[in-house]
Amino acid sequence: MSEPTIESILTENRVFTPSADFAQNARINSLDKYQEIYAKAQADPQAFWAELAETELDWFEKWHTVMDWQPPNVKWFAGGKINITYNCIDRHLKTWRRNKAALIWEGEPGDSRTLTYAQLHREVCQFANALKRLGVKKGDVIGIYMPMIPEAAIAMLACARIGAPHSVVFGGFSAEALRDRLNDGSAKLVITADGGWRKDAIVPLKEQVDKALADNAAPTVENVLVVKRTAQNLKMEPGRDHWWHDLQKEVSADCPAEPMDSEDVLFILYTSGSTGKPKGVVHTTGGYNLYTHMTTKWIFDLQDNDVYWCTADVGWITGHSYIVYGPLSNGATSLMYEGAPRPSNPGCIWDVVEKYGVNIFYTAPTAIRAFIKMGDHLPNSRDLSSLRLLGTVGEPINPEAWIWYHRVIGKQKCPIVDTWWQTETGGIMITPLPGATPTKPGSATLPFPGIIADVVDLEGNSVKDNQGGYLVVTHPWPGMMRTVYGDPDRFRRSYWEHIPPKDGKYVYFAGDGARRDQDGYFWVMGRVDDVINVAGHRLGTMEIESALVSHPAVAEAAVVGKPDEIKGESVTAFVILEGDQAHTDTLADNLRQHVASEIGAIAKPSEIRFTDALPKTRSGKIMRRLLRTLAAGEEITSDTSTLEDRSILDKLREGA
Ligand code: WT7
Numbered sequence: 285m286s287e288p289t290i291e292s293i294l295t296e297n298r299v300f301t302p303s304a305d306f307a308q309n310a311r312i313n314s315l316d317k318y319q320e321i322y323a324k325a326q327a328d329p330q331a332f333w334a335e336l337a338e339t340e341l342d343w344f345e346k347w348h349t350v351m352d353w354q355p356p357n358v359k360w361f362a363g364g365k366i367n368i369t370y371n372c373i374d375r376h377l378k379t380w381r382r383n384k385a386a387l388i389w390e391g392e393p394g395d396s397r398t399l400t401y402a403q404l405h406r407e408v409c410q411f412a413n414a415l416k417r418l419g420v421k422k423g424d425v426i427g428i429y430m431p432m433i434p435e436a437a438i439a440m441l442a443c444a445r446i447g448a449p450h451s452v453v454f455g456g457f458s459a460e461a462l463r464d465r466l467n468d469g470s471a472k473l474v475i476t477a478d479g480g481w482r483k484d485a486i487v488p489l490k491e492q493v494d495k496a497l498a499d500n501a502a503p504t505v506e507n508v509l510v511v512k513r514t515a516q517n518l519k520m521e522p523g524r525d526h527w528w529h530d531l532q533k534e535v536s537a538d539c540p541a542e543p544m545d546s547e548d549v550l551f552i553l554y555t556s557g558s559t560g561k562p563k564g565v566v567h568t569t570g571g572y573n574l575y576t577h578m579t580t581k582w583i584f585d586l587q588d589n590d591v592y593w594c595t596a597d598v599g600w601i602t603g604h605s606y607i608v609y610g611p612l613s614n615g616a617t618s619l620m621y622e623g624a625p626r627p628s629n630p631g632c633i634w635d636v637v638e639k640y641g642v643n644i645f646y647t648a649p650t651a652i653r654a655f656i657k658m659g660d661h662l663p664n665s666r667d668l669s670s671l672r673l674l675g676t677v678g679e680p681i682n683p684e685a686w687i688w689y690h691r692v693i694g695k696q697k698c699p700i701v702d703t704w705w706q707t708e709t710g711g712i713m714i715t716p717l718p719g720a721t722p723t724k725p726g727s728a729t730l731p732f733p734g735i736i737a738d739v740v741d742l743e744g745n746s747v748k749d750n751q752g753g754y755l756v757v758t759h760p761w762p763g764m765m766r767t768v769y770g771d772p773d774r775f776r777r778s779y780w781e782h783i784p785p786k787d788g789k790y791v792y793f794a795g796d797g798a799r800r801d802q803d804g805y806f807w808v809m810g811r812v813d814d815v816i817n818v819a820g821h822r823l824g825t826m827e828i829e830s831a832l833v834s835h836p837a838v839a840e841a842a843v844v845g846k847p848d849e850i851k852g853e854s855v856t857a858f859v860i861l862e863g864d865q866a867h868t869d870t871l872a873d874n875l876r877q878h879v880a881s882e883i884g885a886i887a888k889p890s891e892i893r894f895t896d897a898l899p900k901t902r903s904g905k906i907m908r909r910l911l912r913t914l915a916a917g918e919e920i921t922s923d924t925s926t927l928e929d930r931s932i933l934d935k936l937r938e939g940a
Pocket of ligand 1: 555679
């Protein structure tokens with residue numbers, strides 16, 4: 285580790301050591317301490333996790349086996365009985381935390397609510413009893429399609445309390461995307477709200493649910509539970525649709541947490557892969573509880589008086605692990621905000637920081653770049669002095685954005701944790717520990733204790749320092765996904781076969797390119813598969829292409845990511861039309877709209893380029909890397925020898 289100096293701030297190797305002030309009160313307060321814990325965990329990962337499971341979580345019954353690894357299938361704490369909501373709520377009721385704020389919520393129009401742990405307990409129990417009243421049983425999959433209101437977290441916890449796996453679908457997804465996910469999981473019930481606020485307008489969620497369920501298109505769904513938020517008129521279908529506030533009056537506030545097997549499914553969450561339909565990533569109970577608990581505790585270094593705010597939506601894994609389960613398991617105060625920067629209040633984020641005295645703030649690089657663009661006057665005109673720790677997640681952060689975050693938001697005193705992880709990993713994997721790890725802008729730094737990561741070539745051999753390769757994890761960890769829902773083969777193929785096992789040793793393939801520097805720091809470079817990362821969210825090129833081709837005017841489409849100043853990447857679509865239709869702007873607009881209604885606004889191509897042909901190999905595979913270069917407006921210098929017809933490239937360039 286090079287000695288950090290002020291001068292080095294101006295060079296490429298800027299290093300920022302945790303301030304003495306921060307380290308003083310931090311749980312893990314020196315690099316030595318981190319290295320000591322890391323080495324201990326590496327020497328015996330099972331003993332390391334078992335000890336933490338014992339001391340940090342409450343179990344109804346202890347496990348008999350710490351880890352049972354039959355690649356690619358793993359069980360953690362088999363035989364153990366646990367309920368994550370007991371750890372997130374009940375156990376705090378016996379302490380002074382009973383009346384501590386568990387959730388602080390701020391609505392976009394400025395309304396707000398605070399739920400103490402005791403109040404949260406009451407609401408979760410009632411909600412769980414309402415689900416039971418509607419016939420929900422242990423093992424039934426429940427769809428959740430909600431705005432960012434406390435009931436989103438309450439609904440998740442209510443499901444977990446009675447052992448019904450939840451499948452949260454981001455409220456920005458379309459009715460079609462919702463329907464596909466409900467069907468894939470055979471969901472029995474959907475929890476939604478009449479609507480939510482989004483940039484000064486109402487998003488009509490219940491209406492989308494009606495569309496998703498119309499014509500019996502999601503036949504397993506028997507009931508819809510509706511939370512009132514925006515109070516516009518709704519059509520409630522008798523026998524199927526139920527208001528939460530009606531049921532709440534009829535149910536008791538007593539619902540003991542169901543003892544779950546450690547390996548019972550806690551939730552399914554869909555994420556995009558490089559091919560085909562989204563994957564239902566399956567997470568189970570005990571290992572996920574432990575992993576999100578420990579990562580929250582050490583990475584966000586929660587102190588008892590902290591107000592902690594993760595700006596994600598509960599519809600993504602970040603919301604699951606770091607708004608709901610991790611913070612609550614630690615007895616923290618977790619802030620939920622419904623709003624987003626909008627013309628009526630571009631500085632709303634900083635208003636919330638000031639209003640609640642937020643101490644820990646966790647957001648995404650795309651948001652940071654948008655903050656930069658909106659101007660320093662917005663954060664500078666608010667009191668941000670409560671902040672003591674900052675975090676980022678979702679994509680590689682460019683060093684300039686890191687430095688801005690450090691300077692303008694952190695006032696050069698807050699450590700920044702750049703956390704690398706995925707829906708599949710359940711929790712943060714590569715990250716600084718804020719009181720211990722010197723940080724380098726753009727690097728997620730070092731693996732969390734218990735995580736053994738490497739950068740390898742396609743044969744699975746470690747590459748040299750500072751050489752690019754594939755990011756892999758070589759030992760199972762408690763928070764890892766267990767399978768792809770209903771498709772164990774796809775689980776094996778997507779994560780365990782790209783790098784062939786050597787001597788029977790399987791490694792987890794993350795799908796990211798990375799390099800490791802001379803200090804062992806990981807620099808994640810981005811996806812190596814056909815996945816586009818738009819604003820920190822993964823979109824499969826295949827999914828968007830299928831959506832385009834489902835439009836009657838489209839014969840063929842190829843979609844690639846194009847570097848975008850704010851969003852990281854934006855979607856560019858190359859489209860061949862049916863017949864000899866005119867290449868009009870109106871049609872391009874229609875196609876963009878079509879993708880939004882098939883998948884969601886997040887997947888909308890920012891650019892449609894009409895073409896007569898696509899660059900293909902002789903075997904007919906679309907050469908996306910060439911399209912990527914064209915979309916970026918760069919010269920093609922890479923190898924084109926496998927291209928079937930070279931003249932296509934010139935045509936594509938002319939069309940630009
Ligand atoms: C992909 C996972 C995990 C929550 C948010 C996204 C990219 C994520 C970082 C980071 C560089 C990052 C990777 C990863 N990514 N965090 N700190 N530095 N890249 O979850 O939708 O499952 O996407 O996001 O490419 O594979 P996700």
